[in-house]
Amino acid sequence: MKTPPSLQALIDDGVIDEVLRPLKSGKEAAVYVVRSGEDVRCAKVYKDMAQRSFKQRVQYQEGRKVRGSREARAVGKASKYGRRQQETAWKNTEVDALYQLREAGVRVPEPHGYFHGVLVMELVTDAEGFSAPRLGEVELTGAQARDFHGVLVRQVVRMLCCGLIHGDLSEYNVLVGPDGPVVIDFPQVVSAGGNNAARTMLLRDVNNLTASLGRWAPELLDTWYGEEMWALFEAGALMPDTALTGTFVHDTRTVDLDGVREAINDARELALIRQQGREARDEED
Numbered sequence: 292m293k294t295p296p297s298l299q300a301l302i303d304d305g306v307i308d309e310v311l312r313p314l315k316s317g318k319e320a321a322v323y324v325v326r327s328g329e330d331v332r333c334a335k336v337y338k339d340m341a342q343r344s345f346k347q348r349v350q351y352q353e354g355r356k357v358r359g360s361r362e363a364r365a366v367g368k369a370s371k372y373g374r375r376q377q378e379t380a381w382k383n384t385e386v387d388a389l390y391q392l393r394e395a396g397v398r399v400p401e402p403h404g405y406f407h408g409v410l411v412m413e414l415v416t417d418a419e420g421f422s423a424p425r426l427g428e429v430e431l432t433g434a435q436a437r438d439f440h441g442v443l444v445r446q447v448v449r450m451l452c453c454g455l456i457h458g459d460l461s462e463y464n465v466l467v468g469p470d471g472p473v474v475i476d477f478p479q480v481v482s483a484g485g486n487n488a489a490r491t492m493l494l495r496d497v498n499n500l501t502a503s504l505g506r507w508a509p510e511l512l513d514t515w516y517g518e519e520m521w522a523l524f525e526a527g528a529l530m531p532d533t534a535l536t537g538t539f540v541h542d543t544r545t546v547d548l549d550g551v552r553e554a555i556n557d558a559r560e561l562a563l564i565r566q567q568g569r570e571a572r573d574e575e576d
Contacts, residue, residue, distance in 0.1 A: 297336045298323065300407045307334065307411065314414075314422060319478055324414060324422070332403060335410040337382050337478075385478040386410055388455060396531070397449045398442070398473045418469040426472060427462035427503060436507035442471050443500050444516050447493070449531045451524055456481040456489055460496035462503040483524065490521050515539035 294302060294310050301307045307325040314322040320337045382405075389402040389412065401413040415423040431439065443465065450457060457464070457474065458481040466473045483489045497517030505512040514537030522539070523529035 295321075295323065295336065297407075297409060298325070298334060301325075301334065301409060301411070304406065306404065306406050307332070310334075319476075325411070327403070327411070331414055332411055333400075333414040335412065337408060337410075381478055382408060382410075384480060385476075388477040388480045391453055392450060392455070392477075395449055395453050397446050397453075398471070399477075400473060400475060415466045415468050415473050415475070417467070423466040423468045423473070425463055426465040426467055429467050431504070431507045433508045436504040437511065439467075439472050440500065440504045440508070440511055443474070443504075444497065444520075444535065446472075446474055447497060447500075447517075448520055448529065448533065448535070451483055451493065451520060452529060452531045454483045456483050456486075456493045457496050458492045461499040465500075493517055493521055 292310060292312060298307065298310050302309075307327045309326040311324040311326055311331070314324050314333055316322070318338070320335050323334045323336065325332055325334045386402065386405045389399055389410075392399050393401055400415055403411045403413070405411070417423045426439070447457070447460070457477065458479040459476065460474065464474065464476045466475055481489055481492050483493070486492070494517040497520075501511050501514060501516070516535055516537050518539040518541070519535055519537065520529060520533075523533060
């Protein structure tokens with residue numbers, strides 16, 4: 292096939308030898324199957340900023356750190372330079388996450404480098420060597436669904452122990468290889484400790500997987516793994532190998548709004564008293 296301009300630089304630099312075929316194309320990127328020496332890999336080419344919108348990214352980017360004070364100020368002002376930095380950070384986030392998660396033992400494609408804005412990584416294949424299907428494209432037995440669910444919940448736990456949440460996990464972002472499911476697509480990965488919507492996104496990720504696999508194993512629909520792991524995470528008790536039960540006792544108590552208001556007012560009065568004391572000491576000095 293004709294080499295896309297975005298991949299020609301990788302051929303010129305000897306990173307890859309040939310573009311074999313397109314694999315898939317989405318809103319964020321186009322993925323190609325490429326040859327590098329004797330290895331067949333895939334190359335993810337991110338689409339230009341002008342072709343996409345940042346509006347839906349705001350909730351994902353909360354808590355992410357921008358390298359350098361100048362870049363941070365530019366992003367905050369939404370300048371042209373700031374938008375370019377934001378675009379670069381969006382791409383780098385997936386690359387950094389893949390290396391971090393692979394090191395932590397999470398089932399993700401092995402990254403082979405980031406060159407000229409293109410991510411080169413492992414091509415996940417099926418038992419016959421063809422591109423692996425997505426989870427939503429395969430039929431499963433109840434036993435397979437339960438096994439896949441257990442594997443995927445463990446991957447979510449390991450990601451959470453790294454301080455990361457996929458943020459868009461579903462049957463469309465999981466490939467089925469000969470050794471089981473592999474999680475893909477991480478540009479929207481969320482900081483578990485720095486994003487106010489982290490819990491909501493984690494529960495959505497787990498619930499998406501449970502709903503998909505629950506078609507084949509309906510008993511999974513009565514589990515609460517997301518709530519359980521988040522409670523353990525908040526308590527500092529979640530480890531990569533923590534055994535989960537899928538059970539969770541929800542707090543159904545009514546919120547004592549009057550008590551909350553009273554506590555807030557007490558705190559304000561205490562702060563005012565302390566402030567008045569500081570001012571009085573300053574006048575004495």
